Amino acid sequence: MGKPQYNQAFWSEWLKDKLFLDWLSEYEGDPLKAFCKVCCCQIRAKRADLINHRNTKKHETASGAIRLHAPGSIKLIKLNNKTNHAEAAIALFVSAHCSILSSDHLGELCKLQFSGAHADNIHLHRTKRTAIINNVLCPYFELKLKDDIGNNKYSILVDESTDISVTKFLGIVIIYYSTLKRTIVTTFLGLEELMEGNALAIVNAIKSCLKKYSLNIKNMIGLGTDNASVMIGVNNGVHKLLKDENPYIVLIKCVCHSLKLATSHAVSENTSTLRQQAYYKELFTTLNDGCEPLKIVQASNTRWLFIEVAVSRVIAQCEEIENTETQWRKINLVSWKHTNSSIDFWTEVKEFKDAAQCYIFKELANFSLTVLCLPWSNAAVERIFSQMNIVKSKARNKIAALPQHPYFRNHELLLKHEFSCLK
Structure with missing residues (x-):
């Protein structure tokens, strides 16, 4: 007569055994079985079967892929608000004054040179610092700007540029009256990537930027642009397409571009004839004790574009x-x-x-x-492109538009709203 068989029930003491501590658990619904948390499979509730399963290749492979920790083996460090404020202040300083790469050791330097619990717990390198700038600081400043604009009337300045990686961008600057600051504010609104350079793509980029800040296009009173035909075209220009939705938008051509064209036109008119050049030579000789003037370079012929007078409807x-x-x-x-x-x-x-x-x-x-x-010059947009060329250089030509945006937003808000990374 053979050895009698008996049914082994799951023994709770196995959960304390070092061999089964990290992966074994009871199987709900059947006391005669055990469950492997690593392999997600059932095992007969017998010690020999559990040991055999532990030594299988399947279990060893699954255990190597999953890092198991004993309960209570992971100690969490509770960071206080001072540590969070310190890391945010450092990230704000970096976004306003220097690049992320050059300040990678700044967090470690603070830990070495300054004492205190909040300084010792600072762990801030480029990945975490970039996340703080993109996901904490920039949304905060954008919300401040959105609340400051409110439902006020506003104008926008737009201009196109191409960066070092031959990517076309549309820079957008907003002008509005700040009730909180009691002054006219001109600040960065957005940097939108353009897939095409036509008027429809530019208008869609403007609408997308306005939607982010919940700005009503009906509150737009002015559009400041350069003298490019895609902007000021009377049939299919950006101003024409925007005016179809808001007929009260006033087009203001950049006074700097217009002044350059006016000067070129005036020089071309004044030096176009031999008689006028002779008059100039005689006047120069009289005023400079007989010295001969340098030959006047012929200015290129450019078409005259006058500044449209901003007349309200x-x-x-x-x-x-x-x-x-x-x-x-x-x-x-x-x-x-x-x-x-x-x-x-x-x-x-x-x-x-x-x-x-x-x-x-x-x-x-x-x-x-x-x-x-109302806008009068596109200089504010040109400054954005100057900053873009600093942030996105030849050494960092793969940086996308999204990482650039928080730097411009944080920098502009610090300047325009008198914030400081020291506060």
């Missing part, structure tokens, strides 16, 4: 026009303090109250501050 309701005109006639009856600055003056006018605590010049002041938000 006639307001539909005559009652509002009469109200604004009445306020204009009464404005000289008040003694104003800030008369040396247009922005300070109209801010004072906007906040003025009469004896009944009513803002009697509100409509007039809002209209004047809105006019001051």
